[in-house]
Amino acid sequence: MTKEDLSINEYNPYYHQYIQKAGDVTISVGLKDNGDTTVLFLESIPEEKLEFRYEEGKWTIKEIIQHLIDTERVFTYRALCIARKDKTLFPGYDQDAYVVSCEANKRSMSSLMNEYKAVRLASIIMFESFSYEMLTRIGIASNSNLSPRAVAFITIGHENHHCEIIKERYL
Numbered sequence: 001m002t003k004e005d006l007s008i009n010e011y012n013p014y015y016h017q018y019i020q021k022a023g024d025v026t027i028s029v030g031l032k033d034n035g036d037t038t039v040l041f042l043e044s045i046p047e048e049k050l051e052f053r054y055e056e057g058k059w060t061i062k063e064i065i066q067h068l069i070d071t072e073r074v075f076t077y078r079a080l081c082i083a084r085k086d087k088t089l090f091p092g093y094d095q096d097a098y099v100v101s102c103e104a105n106k107r108s109m110s111s112l113m114n115e116y117k118a119v120r121l122a123s124i125i126m127f128e129s130f131s132y133e134m135l136t137r138i139g140i141a142s143n144s145n146l147s148p149r150a151v152a153f154i155t156i157g158h159e160n161h162h163c164e165i166i167k168e169r170y171l
Contacts, residue, residue, distance in 0.1 A: 001026055001027060001132070001135065001149060002024055002025060002026055003019050003020075003022050003023075003024070003153045004024070005149070006019065006147075006149065006150055006153065009138070009145055010136075010138065010145060010146065010147035010149070010150040011144070011145065011146055011147065011150040011154065012141075012142065012144035012145070012146070015150065015154045015157075017157070017161070018153070018154045018156075018157030018158045018160075018161055019150070019153045019154060019157050020157065021156075021157035021158075021160040021161055021164075022034075022153040022154075022156040022157040022160070023156070023160075025156070027127050027135075027149060027152040027153070028124065028127065028128055030152070030153070030156045031120065031123060031124045031127060031152060031155070031156060032124060034156045034159055034160065035117070035120040035121075035124070037163075038068075038116075038159055038163060039113065039116070039117065041163055041166075042061075042065060042113065042116075042163075043109075043113060045061060045166070045170075045171065047109070049061060049170060049171065050062050050109060051105050052170060054169045054170055058169075059099055060104070060105055061166060061170055062104040062105050062107065062109070062112060063099050063102065063104045063105065064162050064165075064166060065104065065112045065113075065116060066098075066099065066102045066104035066107075066112065067095060067098070067099055067102075067162070068116065068158070068159055068162060069112070069115055069116050069119050070095070070098050070102065071093070071095065071155075071158060072119050072120070072123060072155055072159075073119060074093050075151045075154060075155055076122075076123050076126060076151065076155070078090050078139065078141050078146060078151060079126070079127070079146075079148035079151040079152070080126060080148075081139065082137050082138070082139030082146065082147065082148050083130050083134035083135070083137060083148045084134075085137065086139070087139070088139075089140045089141075089143075090139070090140065090141040090142065090146075091142070092142045093142070123152075123155065127148070127152050130148060134148060135147065135148045135149040135152075136148075136149060
């Protein structure tokens with residue numbers, strides 16, 4: 001199953017930008033390869049760059065890493081609930097409020113990366129446990145349709161998006 005199998009009614013059109021950045025991969029391979037690539041990239045960033053802001057009010061690299069972790073947790077929770085036929089209507093997710101209160105800059109890079117790796121491994125195992133039927137179920141998040149398989153490709157593309165921003169604006 002690749003992103004080409006997705007139907008536009010499985011996600012909010014806003015997320016198309018991230019899905020397009022997911023590459024032509026299956027969910028399992030995509031999450032594994034994306035995670036490995038991201039770990040190598042993030043761990044190669046010099047320590048002195050981790051708390052740099054390219055502009056006032058923009059996130060630091062540590063805050064971006066925490067944002068990736070938090071977003072993956074929020075979205076995979078939605079995917080789990082939808083796969084389990086939970087009819088909860090998920091509210092929006094205020095990423096800026098999460099970053100303001102996350103205190104990522106007080107954490108070590110190794111702590112952030114350990115959390116990132118644990119969250120990604122849990123996501124991979126969860127998505128691998130889903131049947132085709134579970135992956136294609138539709139729930140509602142932020143007043144729009146969302147399927148678990150769309151969440152997987154959004155996660156991959158969202159991470160690629162932020163890694164591109166780090167390369168372009170921080171390094």
